[in-house]
Amino acid sequence: MADTNFYTLQVKEVTQETDNAVVVTFDIPSNLKEKFTAQHGQYITVRFTINGKEERRAYSLCSSPSMDKNLQIGVKRVTNGLVSNHINDQLKKGASIEVMPPQGHFNTKLDHNNSKDYFLMAAGSGVTPMMSILKTVLEEEPKSNIYLFYGNRNENTIMFQAELEALEKRYAGQLKVIHTLTKPSVRKEGGVFGLFAKKIVDWNGKKGRIDARTAKEIITENRKGNRPTECFLCGPESMMRTVEDTLKSLGIDEKNIHIEWFTPPTVAGEGKEIHGDGAKATVIMNRKTIELNLLPNETILDGLLRIDEDPPYSCMSGACSTCVCKIQKGAAEMERCLALSDDEVKNGYLLSCSAIPTTDEIEVNFDV
Ligand SMILES: Cc1cc2nc3c(=O)[nH]c(=O)nc-3n(C[C@H](O)[C@H](O)[C@H](O)COP(=O)(O)OP(=O)(O)OC[C@H]3O[C@@H](n4cnc5c(N)ncnc54)[C@H](O)[C@@H]3O)c2cc1C
Numbered sequence: 397m398a399d400t401n402f403y404t405l406q407v408k409e410v411t412q413e414t415d416n417a418v419v420v421t422f423d424i425p426s427n428l429k430e431k432f433t434a435q436h437g438q439y440i441t442v443r444f445t446i447n448g449k450e451e452r453r454a455y456s457l458c459s460s461p462s463m464d465k466n467l468q469i470g471v472k473r474v475t476n477g478l479v480s481n482h483i484n485d486q487l488k489k490g491a492s493i494e495v496m497p498p499q500g501h502f503n504t505k506l507d508h509n510n511s512k513d514y515f516l517m518a519a520g521s522g523v524t525p526m527m528s529i530l531k532t533v534l535e536e537e538p539k540s541n542i543y544l545f546y547g548n549r550n551e552n553t554i555m556f557q558a559e560l561e562a563l564e565k566r567y568a569g570q571l572k573v574i575h576t577l578t579k580p581s582v583r584k585e586g587g588v589f590g591l592f593a594k595k596i597v598d599w600n601g602k603k604g605r606i607d608a609r610t611a612k613e614i615i616t617e618n619r620k621g622n623r624p625t626e627c628f629l630c631g632p633e634s635m636m637r638t639v640e641d642t643l644k645s646l647g648i649d650e651k652n653i654h655i656e657w658f659t660p661p662t663v664a665g666e667g668k669e670i671h672g673d674g675a676k677a678t679v680i681m682n683r684k685t686i687e688l689n690l691l692p693n694e695t696i697l698d699g700l701l702r703i704d705e706d707p708p709y710s711c712m713s714g715a716c717s718t719c720v721c722k723i724q725k726g727a728a729e730m731e732r733c734l735a736l737s738d739d740e741v742k743n744g745y746l747l748s749c750s751a752i753p754t755t756d757e758i759e760v761n762f763d764v
Pocket residue numbers: 439453454455456457469470471472473474475476477478479480481521524525656657658659660661662663711715716
């Protein structure tokens with residue numbers, strides 16, 4: 397059972413990663429070290445009070461349990477985004493913030509004897525969990541190769557560029573980073589009074605988005621025969637859907653395609669319309685039994701918040717899995733479920749932030 401309590405951590409350092417992104421390093425006191433032990437590819441949830449309102453957001457770790465001493469997250473500004481801009485503008489070394497211990501399953505079991513090909517495909521801040529994954533695989537699986545295909549708008553938005561270059565040198569032959577830019581920078585040269593200047597693009601790497609064609613190219617150019625292949629995707633929804641289909645068409649088993657969703661509801665789509673007439677709910681949470689009446693079309697999580705309970709949650713949009721619970725009686729449907737596998741859903745797991753009961757009575761357990 398994941399620990400979904402918040403603990404106060406001190407910010408050890410905030411470093412400017414690009415014009416639009418920072419890396420936050422946390423100091424973990426020795427009494428919390430065990431709770432904050434992370435696996436590669438996991439995320440943490442941070443909690444702030446902004447304009448008098450509690451705000452929670454999930455941020456993937458960019459640090460690796462095998463390579464880094466401290467926990468780190470990389471936060472990129474979102475236009476008009478409340479928390480990402482708060483972190484970029486306000487968070488300073490020495491600040492205390494509330495953090496939930498690491499969670500998530502955006503990873504795979506590693507073994508020193510594995511000889512695999514890992515293809516990591518990321519756009520923008522989607523590279524953050526990839527940093528954690530690639531550093532861990534480099535250390536833990538010396539016979540595996542990693543290919544990071546990383547899309548950005550231009551040269552100035554590439555996160556972790558210096559670290560990636562250093563890693564590529566240190567693990568030459570094991571790590572290959574392939575960048576692609578949608579709008580490489582253009583500079584002007586010559587001309588008179590600003591007229592007739594030549595437009596020069598210095599970028600000589602790949603151009604364009606990560607899509608079916610470019611993803612296929614990367615796999616076919618680099619895959620070593622029949623070595624086991626694992627793929628990790630994190631970026632905009634359209635990229636991930638297209639690339640997932642491409643990977644499947646190349647014969648890569650669905651169970652070896654791992655996807656992490658960052659996007660909140662308005663971006664991820666409106667979700668499925670579920671109609672529920674309300675339900676009598678029994679909720680087991682923190683070894684306590686709570687009875688409540690859910691309103692028509694109310695999610696289990698919203699119902700618990702309405703009666704001032706303290707259920708675990710982070711993104712509120714079906715993208716992480718902080719709010720997971722297991723159904724014990726009755727039935728429910730989810731408006732949006734990006735974070736659970738089909739097998740988990742079949743086995744009765746629900747994202748309570750998206751689950752609306754479809755029976756008059758329902759019983760769910762968060763302590764599973
Ligand atoms: C499991 C998980 C891991 C995550 N890891 C990271 C990470 O490592 N680094 C990181 O920077 N972010 C990460 N995110 C996203 C992060 O949690 C926030 O959603 C993001 O920082 C935006 O929050 P905000 O408060 O600034 O924006 P909000 O105030 O919540 O949103 C403001 C507006 O921006 C839109 N918007 C929000 N997010 C996006 C987006 N990504 N793209 C386009 N429009 C958007 C919203 O729809 C809204 O209209 C992760 C999310 C999840 C679920």
